[in-house]
Amino acid sequence: MSAVGGTxxxxxxxxxxxxxxxxMSALAxxxxxxxxxxxxxxxxxxxxxxxARDQQLDALEVEIDDLCIQLLALQQxxxxxxxxxxxxxxxxxxxxxxxDHAVNIAEGVPHLVDSPxxxxxxxxxxxxxxxxxxxxxxxxxxxxxxxxxxxDVIDRDDRVDxxxxxxxxxxxxxxxxxxxxxxxxxxxxxxxxxxxxxADLATNIAExxxxxxxxxxxxxxLRIELD
Numbered sequence: 602m603s604a605v606g607g608t609x610x611x612x613x614x615x616x617x618x619x620x621x622x623x624x625m626s627a628l629a630x631x632x633x634x635x636x637x638x639x640x641x642x643x644x645x646x647x648x649x650x651x652x653a654r655d656q657q658l659d660a661l662e663v664e665i666d667d668l669c670i671q672l673l674a675l676q677q678x679x680x681x682x683x684x685x686x687x688x689x690x691x692x693x694x695x696x697x698x699x700x701d702h703a704v705n706i707a708e709g710v711p712h713l714v715d716s717p718x719x720x721x722x723x724x725x726x727x728x729x730x731x732x733x734x735x736x737x738x739x740x741x742x743x744x745x746x747x748x749x750x751x752x753d754v755i756d757r758d759d760r761v762d763x764x765x766x767x768x769x770x771x772x773x774x775x776x777x778x779x780x781x782x783x784x785x786x787x788x789x790x791x792x793x794x795x796x797x798x799x800a801d802l803a804t805n806i807a808e809x810x811x812x813x814x815x816x817x818x819x820x821x822x823l824r825i826e827l828d
Contacts, residue, residue, distance in 0.1 A: 611678070614676075615686075618669065618686070621664055621665050622743075623744065625693060628657060628658055628661065629700055630736055630737055630740070632699070632700050632703035633732070633733055635647060635703070636704070636706040640706055640709065640725075640792060641726075645710055645714060651706075651707035652704050655703070659697060661693070662696070662697040665693040666693065669686050669690045672686050684812065685813060688809045688810075688812065692743065692806050692809055695805050695806055702795040703799075709788045716785035716788075722771070722789070724768040725792065725796075728761060732761055732796045732797070735800050735803035736802070736803040738750065738803075738807075739807040739810065740806065742754065743806060743810050746813065746814050747810065747814075748810055751807040751808070751810035752807070752811065757800075764793075765793050765794070768789070768790070772790050808820050
């Protein structure tokens with residue numbers, strides 16, 4: 602293959618990689634949304650659908666990993682292309698884990714169907730909204746190579762952590778007041794932990810965007826720059 606043909610093939614495969622990652626991103630966002638909706642409606646059928654669709658996410662992760670390995674092995678990319686490929690592998694892994702957390706939320710639905718209903722718990726809805734928006738915005742930043750707004754996503758993670766702490770105190774009060782609510786309270790606590798982890802994964806993706814765009818590692822408060 603000529604150098605020109607090789608370059609064209611590389612960019613075609615890179616475009617294919619980006620498209621698969623966008624497809625995986627959209628599916629991960631949908632699973633989070635659907636799992637929270639199933640929880641809100643106590644809809645066991647919808648919850649089972651979330652669990653079933655997670656296999657699609659797993660398959661996309663495998664395909665993306667294979668594409669990345671082929672690009673790394675055969676094309677020997679440099680600089681930003683290299684960062685893009687390695688970040689794509691990491692982001693696909695983060696998205697697969699997002700799917701796992703959506704499944705965990707969905708699997709809590711049957712435990713709430715016959716449980717005493719709570720009064721409104723706006724903290725759960727707010728955590729779900731914040732985590733979902735963080736994930737969506739982090740992925741949008743990846744598509745647009747937007748390091749500035751990626752930093753804004755990172756800053757929002759503290760709010761989700763605060764909401765999780767507030768919800769834990771509320772659920773603890775419910776458990777102390779009515780022993781019948783211990784089971785469902787524990788289920789909702791686990792839901793909040795999964796939403797918190799989705800926000801953490803969105804933060805990871807946003808940090809990866811900063812690395813991709815600026816070559817700067819800001820994880821764990823580090824400020825390591827690449828030449």
